[in-house]
Every structure is written in structure tokens, then in C-alpha cells.
Amino acid sequence: MRNVIALQGGRAQWQQADAWTLVREPGEPMPAGPLIVPLACWIAQPSHEHGLWLGPDDDAEPLRPWLASVPLIAVDFPSFRDGRGYSQAYLLRTRLGWAGELRAIGDVLRDQLGHMRQCGFDSFAVREDKSVEDALKGLGGVSVLYGRSVIEPRPLFRRR
Amino acid sequence: MYHYDEYDRALVFERVAQFRDQVQRFMGGELSDEEFLPLRLQNGLYLQKHAYMLRVAIPYGTLSATQMRTLARIANDYDRGYGHFTTRQNIQFNWIALEQVPDILQRLAEVDMHAIQTSGNCVRNITTEAFAGVAADELLDPRPLAEILRQWSTINPEFLFLPRKFKIAICSAAQDRAAIMMHDIGLYLYRDEQGEMCLRVIVGGGLGRTPILGLQIRDGLPWQHLLSYVEAILRVYNRHGRRDNKYKARIKILVKALGIEAFAREVEQEWQHIKDGPAQLTAEEFQRVAAGFAAPAYQRLDDADLEFGTQLSLNPAFARWASRSVQPHKVPGYASVVLSTKPGLASPPGDLTAAQMQAVADWSEQFGFAEIRVAHEQNLILPDVRKADLHALWQLACEQGLGTANSGLLTDIIACPGGDFCALANATSIPIAQAIQARFDDLDYLHDLGEISLNISGCINACGHHHIGNIGILGVDKNGSEWYQITLGGAQGKDSQLGKVIGPSFSAAQIPGVIERIIATYCAYRELDEPFLETLHRVGLEPFKERVYAVHEEAPTCAM
Numbered sequence: 001m002r003n004v005i006a007l008q009g010g011r012a013q014w015q016q017a018d019a020w021t022l023v024r025e026p027g028e029p030m031p032a033g034p035l036i037v038p039l040a041c042w043i044a045q046p047s048h049e050h051g052l053w054l055g056p057d058d059d060a061e062p063l064r065p066w067l068a069s070v071p072l073i074a075v076d077f078p079s080f081r082d083g084r085g086y087s088q089a090y091l092l093r094t095r096l097g098w099a100g101e102l103r104a105i106g107d108v109l110r111d112q113l114g115h116m117r118q119c120g121f122d123s124f125a126v127r128e129d130k131s132v133e134d135a136l137k138g139l140g141g142v143s144v145l146y147g148r149s150v151i152e153p154r155p156l157f158r159r160r
Numbered sequence: 161m162y163h164y165d166e167y168d169r170a171l172v173f174e175r176v177a178q179f180r181d182q183v184q185r186f187m188g189g190e191l192s193d194e195e196f197l198p199l200r201l202q203n204g205l206y207l208q209k210h211a212y213m214l215r216v217a218i219p220y221g222t223l224s225a226t227q228m229r230t231l232a233r234i235a236n237d238y239d240r241g242y243g244h245f246t247t248r249q250n251i252q253f254n255w256i257a258l259e260q261v262p263d264i265l266q267r268l269a270e271v272d273m274h275a276i277q278t279s280g281n282c283v284r285n286i287t288t289e290a291f292a293g294v295a296a297d298e299l300l301d302p303r304p305l306a307e308i309l310r311q312w313s314t315i316n317p318e319f320l321f322l323p324r325k326f327k328i329a330i331c332s333a334a335q336d337r338a339a340i341m342m343h344d345i346g347l348y349l350y351r352d353e354q355g356e357m358c359l360r361v362i363v364g365g366g367l368g369r370t371p372i373l374g375l376q377i378r379d380g381l382p383w384q385h386l387l388s389y390v391e392a393i394l395r396v397y398n399r400h401g402r403r404d405n406k407y408k409a410r411i412k413i414l415v416k417a418l419g420i421e422a423f424a425r426e427v428e429q430e431w432q433h434i435k436d437g438p439a440q441l442t443a444e445e446f447q448r449v450a451a452g453f454a455a456p457a458y459q460r461l462d463d464a465d466l467e468f469g470t471q472l473s474l475n476p477a478f479a480r481w482a483s484r485s486v487q488p489h490k491v492p493g494y495a496s497v498v499l500s501t502k503p504g505l506a507s508p509p510g511d512l513t514a515a516q517m518q519a520v521a522d523w524s525e526q527f528g529f530a531e532i533r534v535a536h537e538q539n540l541i542l543p544d545v546r547k548a549d550l551h552a553l554w555q556l557a558c559e560q561g562l563g564t565a566n567s568g569l570l571t572d573i574i575a576c577p578g579g580d581f582c583a584l585a586n587a588t589s590i591p592i593a594q595a596i597q598a599r600f601d602d603l604d605y606l607h608d609l610g611e612i613s614l615n616i617s618g619c620i621n622a623c624g625h626h627h628i629g630n631i632g633i634l635g636v637d638k639n640g641s642e643w644y645q646i647t648l649g650g651a652q653g654k655d656s657q658l659g660k661v662i663g664p665s666f667s668a669a670q671i672p673g674v675i676e677r678i679i680a681t682y683c684a685y686r687e688l689d690e691p692f693l694e695t696l697h698r699v700g701l702e703p704f705k706e707r708v709y710a711v712h713e714e715a716p717t718c719a720m
Contacts (some may be wrong), residue, residue, distance in 0.1 A: 081198055081281070085323025087398045090318055095433060111182065111199055116318035133189075133464075142178060144171035146311040147387070147439075154438045155312065156167060157385070157445035 003132050006123040007141070012139050014132045015123070020051065020072065022105060022125070039063070053105060056084035056139035061093050067098055073129045077106035093150045110134060114141020120150030121150050161222050161531055162307045162452035164272040171314070172269040175276060179203045180262035187259065202282060202320065204275025205261055209583050212256040215278040216268060220288040220306045221249030221534040225521040228532055230271045238264050243517070245501060245510045247574060247625055248327070249287050249534040250278055254581050276314055281322045283313035287329045288382030289337035290535035293453060294496050294543045296488035297334035299356060300349050304332050304450040305386060308441065312387050319394050319483060324409035326394070339536060341365045341373045341656040342628060345393060349383070352549055363393060363423070367622035371658045372412045375420045376613050377427060388439040392431035396423070456471035456529035461493025465547035478554055481483045481565035486550060494658035495547055497539040500564040502572050504597035507561070508590040509575045510538035519560045527553050535575055539567060568611040570612045570679070571597045572612060574625055578618030578635065579642070585618030587635025587642035592616055592671055599672040611677065613693045615650070628652045630692050631678060632659040633671065644671055648678070648704060649696050674708055681707045
């Protein structure tokens with residue numbers, strides 16, 4: 001994928017050599033190289049090589065037995081105004097304990113990257129018509145978090 | 161009141177810088193209209209008919225004198241010299257230039273204020289009642305938990321793009337003056353038999369095009385679980401609320417679709433995972449926030465004040481005002497005072513000029529502890545006035561046009577800005593309110609009628625809460641012309657009810673006459689001092705319909 005930002009050791013970097021190809025609607029023949037395929041496809045054909053993506057309505061629970069074999073999980077934002085992906089990320093990280101790469105895909109824009117980061121995303125496939133350098137500025141968000149989040153599970157009142 | 165610490169302050173200043181950058185990017189063409197829309201809404205900025213409108217948050221309706229003066233200066237420097245107080249205890253400025261908004265927000269941040277999440281599909285301003293902390297019938301002070309919720313919901317990253325707006329209210333008094341049954345989440349705070357603070361949680365209430373009273377989802381929830389329980393509700397809603405149709409996207413529709421039992425099960429299941437986690441509130445945190453709401457240094461006074469008693473007996477106009485505007489206080493010798501923003505033709509409901517704001521700020525210092533409240537009814541409250549000072553305050557309030565003795569009466573009209581400002585409105589609200597106020601300008605008569613609430617919304621979004629007015633007026637559009645539908649029997653508070661439509665709609669010109677006939681019907685059937693609502697319950701809608709429509713048989717009405 002183009003326009004991918006990844007957090008590595010807390011630092012954000014543009015992954016200019018990202019090897020993944022997003023497959024929204026699987027057909028024949030499939031592209032070469034590592035793919036990110038829809039959840040149902042992946043479960044039908046589990047693979048160490050290919051990652052998977054969840055739609056906002058997909059239930060992540062059936063993935064539980066497979067978490068050790070998935071190389072990457074992506075969550076789709078059909079529109080940046082559709083906030084279901086944030087709860088998907090929360091559940092994947094805290095309820096399912098997914099510790100691998102969690103990538104935001106779809107309508108991924110600069111002004112939401114900070115929220116996505118808080119909810120546990122560590123890579124961001126910024127919408128392809130947008131500038132990655134520009135989007136990098138959005139990752140910080142606002143530094144004060146009153147409540148809690150995936151990356152800071154303690155509310156501010158336990159950190160004061 | 162609660163005072164910001166370095167975290168609170170850092171957050172609002174960072175937010176101003178962030179929004180300043182977003183405004184620049186929008187004006188420079190880097191952000192599209194669509195991309196900018198939720199960013200500006202979450203900073204309180206709407207685009208109305210003629211200009212941008214900025215809605216500033218007044219958390220649970222509490223303001224300091226300094227903050228009020230800042231609002232006055234903003235009205236003068238950036239608007240047309242006035243502001244409009246809303247039913248959600250906020251203030252709106254109607255004539256704002258986009259490029260000036262970051263500077264306005266900067267000025268607000270300097271006095272610990274902001275416009276964060278006063279719009280958008282996120283958790284909105286947390287509300288409680290205007291008499292919190294001072295009401296004679298209060299069980300517990302709801303403000304510490306309201307502030308804790310305000311903080312928790314502010315830029316909470318998981319819940320900023322909900323299916324629709326989300327409103328939370330909390331109250332803890334014998335009377336529910338916070339309308340908790342009409343909220344996405346309504347919280348009732350009380351002590352259980354062991355003396356522990358508990359919450360009753362109501363979910364799925366709301367007005368708008370599908371008015372529904374909330375349903376109880378849990379009782380006896382220990383207060384420590386407030387945040388985790390609300391988080392569980394929001395997560396279930398965020399995941400499962402409808403997003404295909406904005407008119408079916410509020411949580412009330414989800415609760416209705418699943419049924420309250422199934423919805424409660426989903427919430428309970430989610431809550432089990434998080435209830436004993438770090439979100440559990442601590443006594444230390446409660447104390448830290450509650451310290452901000454510690455009672456001010458009240459004097460020890462006799463409850464009966466001779467001077468006040470003398471003035472009451474000497475001055476009937478003052479006595480009339482006091483009978484409506486002076487509310488009981490829990491500290492002897494003190495009272496809370498309602499400053500009516502409903503003088504009639506002089507200004508629209510909820511509007512205050514900058515000079516009036518300055519005056520209110522001065523009075524709050526002269527006659528209180530520099531604190532002001534905004535009521536759900538769009539009036540202002542001075543919460544801590546010594547009874548001995550009431551007469552002096554009344555005289556000043558009259559000079560400033562804020563001394564109208566109509567609090568709780570027919571002309572204390574709740575009205576949205578309506579078609580004069582709002583792009584969503586089907587019809588105007590303010591001229592209707594003023595025509596009714598002009599028709600009922602005899603204060604003796606109004607006092608004789610007693611408590612009647614009249615609420616006007618310019619469209620089905622129901623910002624004027626017409627469903628819960630004893631008399632409700634709703635602007636409707638019929639082939640491009642403005643009509644008004646009347647409902648009767650709505651009520652807020654513990655005995656909340658939704659009004660019932662009485663029949664076909666009326667033109668604007670007919671409305672004052674229609675209201676007159678409704679009132680005449682009430683007077684004809686009223687027994688002794690029976691309140692309007694009780695007469696209506698006793699005799700039913702029919703006599704009202706008969707009188708209202710009998711006269712109108714020949715007049716054009718609208719079949720809606």
C-alpha cells in the first residue's frame with residue numbers, strides 16, 4: 001500500500017516500501033505478494049502470509065483461535081465520520097489481546113490519526129490523494145487525555 | 161465552582177491551536193467542506209442561514225463573573241452585541257466570522273472556557289439543574305460527577321464519531337429540573353439505605369422527530385462505576401447504533417429496536433469486562449473535584465429577613481416578582497433568584513445584550529459569590545442572594561430589563577432561534593413567542609393563571625422542547641409555507657409526559673388567538689387554583705379541541 005505511516009518504537013515513519021496489497025473484493029487471479037484480504041476470506045483460508053481486514057460491522061471474536069497466525073489486521077473506515085473502527089480497535093487490542101500490527105484503512109485522514117493512535121492503531125494507510133508528510137502532523141493530537149484509551153489504560157485521575 | 165488545573169488548561173489551549181490550524185487549512189483549500197464539517201462542529205461552529213454560529217460550552221450551566229464578562233466582550237467584539245442562552249445551558253453567538261473563531265476560542269481558553277463538543281456526533285455538554293448545590297430539595301450535589309463526566313467525555317478518542325449526538329444529564333433533587341428522562345443517558349443520584357451514593361441510569365430518552373421518554377436500565381449502581389457503565393453504553397451504541405439514516409441514529413432507536421431488556425443485557429455483558437478496571441472512580445478523585453464545589457462562605461443569618469418582609473408587604477410589584485423569581489435555598493437567610501430573559505417584545509427568549517451580561521456579572525459579585533447559572537428554561541440564576549438584598553437586586557434587574565415577574569408562567573416561553581437564524585428550521589419561533597407574549601402582557605392575569613409552560617420549536621429537531629411544554633408549538637412546512645402544530649399536556653420533571661397533537665396546524669397569525677382559546681378553555685373548566693396540567697388531565701383534550709377549532713371552521717387550517 002502507498003501512503004502508509006507506521007509507529008515503530010513510538011516513532012512515526014512513512015513506510016515507503018510497504019509490501020502489503022489491500023484486496024477489497026477478492027477475485028481471480030489474486031495479486032502477487034502479501035495481501036490484506038476480507039475477514040471471511042482469511043478464515044476460509046487461514047494463512048501466515050496474508051493479513052486480513054475487518055469491516056466496521058464484522059465481529060472480531062471468531063478470530064480468537066487464529067491470532068497467533070495472522071501477520072496483520074486492518075480495520076476499515078468506510079467514511080472518516082464512521083466511528084465504529086475505533087471500538088473495533090479497542091476490542092481487538094484489549095479484549096482479544098491482539099499485539100501485532102493494527103492498520104487503519106479506508107477514509108484515513110490527518111485530523112483523526114491522533115484518535116486512531118489512542119485506540120491502538122499502529123499503522124495508518126492514509127487516503128491516497130492526501131500527503132503523507134502532512135498527515136504525519138496529525139498523529140500527535142492533543143496531549144492531554146482525560147479518560148483512558150488503549151495506549152493509556154489509566155484515566156488521568158490515576159496519573160495526576 | 162470547579163477551577164481548571166494545568167491539565168485542563170493545557171487541553172483547551174492545545175485545542176485552540178489545533179483548530180486554528182484546521183481553520184487555516186480549510187480557508188487555504190487543504191480541507192474540503194466535508195472534511196472540515198465535523199472538525200468545526202466539534203468546536204461548536206455551525207453554519208446558519210446568514211453567518212456562522214458559535215456555541216460555547218457552559219458546563220452544567222455554571223459561570224463565574226469573569227467568564228460572563230468575557231462572553232459580554234466577545235458579544236461586543238465579534239458579534240452584534242448580544243448572545244443567546246440555550247436549553248442546554250450554553251450560549252450561542254449568531255453572527256460570527258470564521259477567521260475570528262480561533263481568536264474567540266483563545267479568549268475563552270484564557271478564562272477556562274471552550275466550545276469543545278457543543279455540536280457534532282459526540283458526547284455533548286453534560287447538564288444538570290440550575291439550582292445544583294443550593295436547592296432546598298436537593299439530595300446530593302450532582303456537580304462533582306457532572307464535572308467528572310465532562311472531563312471523561314472530552315476528546316474521548318473512541319467516542320468522537322458516534323452515530324449521532326449524545327446528551328447526558330444528571331440530577332439529584334426531589335424535583336427533576338434537568339429533564340433526565342429526555343436524554344440519551346439520564347442519571348439520578350441518590351443515597352441508598354446504607355448511605356452510599358448510587359445512580360439510577362435511564363437510557364434512550366430524547367425529543368426530536370421520535371420523542372420518547374427514557375427507560376431505566378439500571379438502579380443502585382455504585383457511583384464508582386459511573387464511567388465504566390457509561391463507557392459500556394457508549395461502546396454498545398457506537399458499534400450497533402444505526403448509521404444509515406440520521407433520523408434513526410439516536411440511541412433511543414437502538415433501544416427501541418432491541419427492546420430495553422436486550423439492550424440492557426448487551427450493556428451488562430460489555431460492562432462485566434471493564435467494571436473493576438482502572439476506570440473505577442476513586443474517593444480521592446471525587447474529593448478533588450468536589451472541593452471545587454465546596455459551599456461558599458455563607459453568613460449565619462435568620463431565615464426570615466425583616467427588610468425583605470417589609471418590602472413584600474409595601475410593594476405589590478416586588479411581591480409579585482418574588483413569588484415567581486425567588487427560589488428556596490438550603491442555607492437560612494439566602495435565596496436563589498431567577499432573572500427572566502423573557503421580557504416580551506423587548507428581546508427574544510434567551511437573548512442577553514453585552515450590557516446585560518456585564519450587569520449580571522456585577523450583581524453576582526455584589527449579591528453573591530461571583531457565580532451565575534444558566535437554567536434549562538434559558539433564564540439566568542443568581543444562586544446565593546441574601547434575602548436582605550432581594551429588593552435592591554430586583555430594582556437593578558428591572559432597570560436592565562431582567563426583572564420580569566414571569567418565571568414559570570405562560571410568557572416564560574422556551575424557544576429555539578427558529579427560522580430567523582437556523583438553516584434547519586421550517587418556521588420562525590421568535591415572532592411567535594413575541595406575539596404570544598404581547599397578547600398576554602397582563603401580569604396580574606398571568607399570575608392568576610399560574611404555572612403553564614409554553615415551548616416553541618421551529619422544526620421537528622425540537623430544540624425548543626415543544627413535546628414537553630404544557631403547550632407545545634411546532635413549526636411545520638407545508639408546500640413552502642409556515643404552519644404551526646399545537647400539542648397539549650407535555651411536562652418535564654419527575655412526571656414527564658409528551659404532549660398530544662390537538663389537530664390540524666395553524667398559521668402564524670392565528671396562534672395568539674389559538675393560545676387565548678386554550679387558556680379560556682382552561683379557565684372555564686378550572687376548579688379553584690387547579691393548575692393547567694391537572695385541569696387538562698381531568699377534562700381531557702376534547703373541550704380544548706372543540707373551543708379551538710369551533711372558531712376556526714371557516715378559517716384555513718393545514719391538514720398536517
